[in-house]
Each structure stands twice: as structure tokens, then as C-alpha cells.
Amino acid sequence: MRLDEGTSGVFAIAATPFLPGGAIDEASVDRLTDFYVGCGVSGLTILGIMGEAPKLDQAEALALSDRVIRRAGVPVIVGVSAPGFAAMRGLAHGAMASGAAGVMIAPPPSLRTDDQIISYYRQAVAAIGADVPFVIQDYPLTLSVVMTPGVIRAIVMEHSSCVMLKHEDWPGLEKISALRGFQREGSMRPLSILTGNGGLFLDFEMERGADGAMTGYAFPDMLVELVARAGAGEREAAHDLFDAHLPLIRYEQQQGIGLAVRKYVLWRRGAIAHETQRAPAAGLSAVARAEIEYLLERLGRRDRRAVLG
Template sequence: MANTIYRGVFPVAPTVFDDNGRLDLEGQKRAIDFMIDAGSNGICILANFSEQFVLTDAERIQVQDTVLNHVAGRVPVIVTTTHFSTDICAERSRAAQNAGAAMVMIMPPYHGATIRVSERQIQEFFGRVSDAIDIPIMIQDAPVAGTPLSAPFLAKLAKEVKNVSYFKIETAGAASKLRELIELGGDAVVGPWDGEEAITLIPDFDAGATGAMTGGAYPDGIRKIVDAYAAGDTEKAADLYMQWLPLINYENRQCGLAACKTLMKEGGVIKSDMVRHPLAPMHPKVREGLLRVARRLDPLVLSWGK
């Protein structure tokens, strides 16, 4: 897969727990099977929407190995390996590659609200991680890191750090940033991608995005939009986007990472929609609203397991 260019819809898989908050690895496999059946071009695991921040290191390895062994090459899998420590991030990335990951996704080093490093250290960080692996690196440019990454700096990383070639842009004004990144980075920017549950999908694709990393509950709906856009039928893509936007918005603005699990549980994909404490369970009225919006669209997730 060294020369493969990854495009399309690569949703984030939830990490599945039982009602007691323990890993449910059989449920994890079912979630992955559903996501593939729903048309995912690939899958991302251990991301923020996977609750990576509530997992122990041992659990991360369990989820990673379970998913990669179960997928068995059916679709490419991106593994999030973010860590503040350069050496730990490099070690995680090498382990992901050895387990069969197609790519790793990494945020710039940050800790808490205030601990940040300079652009020079960020470049050294990605350079050392790149030296440890042979697969592409996707830089996740998201507000959660609180680290400004300008388009010129990202383009510089693409040109100067061997494996840095994909970028998931989730900041305000994402379309403008994607457009500038593509202009400045040229061929070094192999994969400019949309993120944040596809809330800015059409503007980002208008700007040149070629991939979308969304929530994991309705890849079938996002595929319809992206496939129409890729085929050149932008009007059809816009019409489809308008149909799915209420659900995208409900996930993005009301539910967050819990939306995927709620929809998967409702459709019999998984047994429990547990999120780990201190995350709070979804309010029953919010759940009711999410399901009401979803049922109007009849996504595969609501029938897959029944």
C-alpha cells in the first residue's frame, strides 16, 4: 500500500464497552462489520470520538489488535497514536504499523490548557515519528489541541517531513485553510481531509478536500454525498447533504461522540451505548431527538442488527 492514495469516507469507530464499562471486543467487531457493510472506504480507530482518552495503554493495544485482525485487510485502517511524548508517539506508531495500520493520525503535542511547544519542536516531533515508520502520517488539526498550526507551517511539514502527507482540518474556516494548504503544499499534500462530523463537508470539498473523517454511525449517508461529489455531480451532492445535514448537525452540536453508540445500540449493532465516566450518559430527551431525526433518513445502522 506504499503508493496508495486514500480518499473517500473513513469514519471513526467507537470503542465499545459493556454496561459495566469494560471493553466489549465482540461488540467492537460487530461495530466494525457494520461500518464496512455501510460503505466505509476505510476506518479510523482510537481517535477522540473513540474515547481514546479513557483507555489504558493495555486496552489501546487490545482494541488495535482486535480491530486490525478482524478487518483483515477488507478496508484500510487508520490508527490514532497521539501522545505528548515524541518517543511514546513514535513507539505507538511503529506498533500500529506492525499490526497492519495503513496510516497513523496524530495531533501536535499538547497537554492540558497551557503546555505547548514551539513550531521547531513540533517539526522535530513529527520528524522523529516519521523516522520510526514507513506509513503515512495524518496531522489532525483540531481545536482540542489548542495549538495553532498555520497553513504555511503545515505545508512546510508536508514538504520537509517524509511521511507527513495527510491533514484532517477541523478548525474554524476549514475550507479557507484547506485551500491555502493545497496551494502552498502542492503535491506534498496527498490527502487534504474534512473532519468534525462532516459539518463543513461541502465547503471543504469545494476547497479541494478528498477525504472525510466523520462519526461512525451513518457512513452510508456520507458515502452518497461524497460519491456524488467525486463523480462531478455537485448539485446532487448538495441536495443529499441538505437531507443528511439535520442528523450531522444533531451529532455535531447536541450529542458528540455518544451519537454513534446510541444509534448502533438502537439498531442492534452493539448491546450497550455506555460511555466511560466522567463522560455523562445521553439525556433521554436528547436521545429521543437524535432517533427522531435519524428515522427520517432510515440509515442502515437502525436495521443492521435486527
């Protein structure tokens, strides 16, 4: 179940469930894993930004990844980004030993030049081993590291273990087109491209050549349906489905409270027992909760999955 350049579909970015006191909620980890798989996802991605990975110590991270991998029955990508390569190596090797399909590596915010970015991934591969399939996380809005299509091509061509791009540039449609153009002209080998940003541009990202989505929107079952409809050439149906969910997708994309919104909806859907985030974290006001309920009620008129009772 290792990742390769042909990987496609929807990989749900999994939240990490916590008990009200801040400990990992193991029962909800199992429930949430089952929820994602029941939504028809192709795989899971854990210990990403949405998974509050920086708030976990290494022992917690390894125990969580082992638990999810053993339960999921679908490929699991584990985020191993860390301040130093020793920690990255430990997380990567531990995850792969548990049966992970691959790892995801985000560039540190200190990188500024193309050469620095390319050199960083060269060192990361040396640290984790060239036999570990890895995903480039390209998320300049949060990480402040800008990767041009040429830089991504250079990393892909230097490392056969680089099999996927998590594309979260914004605007980023032209970047997808540029990368697929490299493939058509033969200057870059095939690469799986899964897109993020909460699914905010997934309708057109699929048309530009994305292979699917890797994001944490609280309706992964909708993402699965949208990707399937887009792949089947059902353009109008795909856009109609996307349009129905867009107000909630947009609401989830708010800086600061986006994860709180997602956890609230996952809690409302019965996927987790508590909407708790581990401190430090921003919570939802009573007004925000009422707004989410209003959006869910409106969405429920067009998609029964949002009728939560």
C-alpha cells in the same frame, strides 16, 4: 495498504464499544468493524478522540488496534497521540507491526507558536521513525492549537512520511483552498486531505479540494455516497443528500454529548450492543433521546437508512 498522498474516500472514525461495566466489548468491536466495512468505507481510524483513546491504557489500545486491523480488510489508521514520545513510539510501532496503514498525531494543547508546532512534529517523527506514514490532526476547536496553512506546508515539506491532513479547522474552507493553491504553484508536494467535524461542512469541503472525509458521523454509508456523488460532479444530488442529514449532523456536534449521540445512533442501527461510554462521560437525558428519535424519524422520510423500526 500503507497510506500515501493519494489516499481518498471515507475513513470512518470508529467508536470504541464498551460493556455496561466499562470493559471493552470485543464482540461489538467485531460487529462495529463489520458495520463500517459494510457501509463501503475506504478505511478506518481508531483510537482518536471519538474512540475515547485517553481512557484506554496502552495494553488495551494495542490489543484493540490489533483486533480491528486483523478483521477490517481495509486500511486502518491508528491514533498514537500521547503526552510523551515514549508512549507514542510504543503505540506507533505496535500498530504498524499489526499491519496499520499509518498513524495519526495530534499536537498537544501546550503548543502556541509556529516554531513550537513544527518542532513538535520534527520530534514526533524522530520518535516513531521516518518510515511510518503519519497524519497531521488539525483540530483547533478541541486541541486549541492553531496551524496556519504555512505551518502545515512546512511540516509536509520537511517530512516525506507526512502523507495526510485530517482537516478539522472551523471555519476551514479557505485553508483547504490555500493548501491546494500551494500544490498548484509547486510550493508544496501533494497531500491527502480528509475532513472531520462530523461532516458538518463536507458538501463544500469536497468542492474546495478535499479527498474525502474522516469523521464519526453515525451514517458513514451516507458519507460514502456523498463523496462519490461529489467526485462524479453530481453537485445537486450531493447537496440534497447532505441537506437531508444536516439536522442530525448538527445535533451530533453538540459539545459534551456528541459522542453519546453517536453511540446511541450506532446502537439503534445495530452496530454495537451497548451505547456505553467509559467514565468519565456525559449521558443522554430522556428528552435528548426523544429528540434523536424525532430526527431519525424525519430523516427516514428522505433516506431509508434511517428507518430503524
